[in-house]
Amino acid sequence: MIDVLVIGGGNAALCAALMAREAGASVMVLESAPREWRGGNSQHTRNLRCMHDAPQDVLLEAYPEEEFWQDLLKVTGGITNEHLARVAIRHSATCRDWMRKHGVNFQPPLSGTLHLARTNAFFMGGGKALINAYYRSAEALGVDIRYDCTVDALELDGGRFVAARIGDTRIEARTCVLASGGFESNLAWLREAWGQNERGEWPADNFLIRGTRYNMGVLLRYMIDAGADIIGDPSQSHCVAIDARAPLYDGGICTRIDCVSLGVVVNRDAQRFYDEGEDFWPKRYAIWGRLTAMQPGQIAYSIIDAKAVGRFMPPVFPGTKANTLEELARAVGLDEAAFVDTIKQYNAACRIGTFDHTVLDDCHTEGVTPAKTHWARPIDTAPFYAYPVRPGITFTYLGLKVDEDATVHFGGQPSPNLFAAGEMMAGNVLGKGYTAGVGMTIGTAFGRIAGTSAAAAALNKNEGARREAA
Structure with a gap:
């Protein structure tokens, strides 16, 4: 019998598999995607x-625990389990040497990501390289990896895991780690979670999925129905404003629109609706998907002028370009008079100090609602650009409640052999909001914890069986 069965094939799952194997357990990984699409959202x-x-190699200065915690507290609005959040934070200080041992390389942040030079370690080659490195290491260590294996049910004895089912196939294991992601690819479930708004719209009908198409939430739904303790709001997610021209699935990082803080954002009525300069973009980019989801038709337009060009990471699709504001409005289908009036009001409200996009500068607005609190400069230099944006869901926050050992609970009682990691339990830390890189922090920390816990539970049982046999 397998010691540790890991269900899922992304970062958290592979961290669990590697840790369990290093602890001496036999490990099988079941990835629902085919080999060429393996890795879940982690590949993006x-x-x-x-x-x-x-300072540590690619990381500048210092980023202490308390500052990390305060950053997380701010974006979640306090909807987070502080103990589990701090577990992940502390783990992030010590995991990179282990990651390197398994083939992950790091590099300094690229141009356009300099706000993260102090806080985030970048993978050389991105998430795809990280995933491939982990798979190579797992294979070398003898982990049994199976693709195109969608687990649709579990056999449970109370809160104890017995076996996983893939159709008529039954796979027993002494312990199990659930790391199969959220339900963001399940459009029907998203529609159910978001419901209908006051305008009679179904917002989720206009959502795009930034990541994998394989996170359908099958096991999450099964566990909810089985009585597992859950946490999180089903409508909350890592939800980014991405290019409205992006594909329905797997658009990834290149579809993100990063010029929001350098200009203004208007809805289809050509009205601004939120402070574009509230804070540094890495701390605020993930609120704009939800903000856009609340707008008519779930569409908005990020507007910049020539002064902003070269100051942000360019997306894969070029912006609509025009030499006048009137021409730009016509090109994207906005009411010309309303759009020009919005920009004129904003321009007149700008109080220009010393513009510096690397700090919270003193360029702000006065007398206009919503205010823009930093980086406010008039949009007055041709050519002008517009980028259409829609909500892009990366992963959902509804998940399984766990403890510091990554143990799944049923009615407040810990399972003896069932654990969860990654997006399937991220809602314990992320009740809402997001700050760049924290999803990988959670997945790496609790993936490693879940693998260690599962191996310990399995090997202890093995020891008990051997003693009984003796």
């Missing part, structure tokens, strides 16, 4: 947010 990632008390 770039970096890991890391606590550090002094």
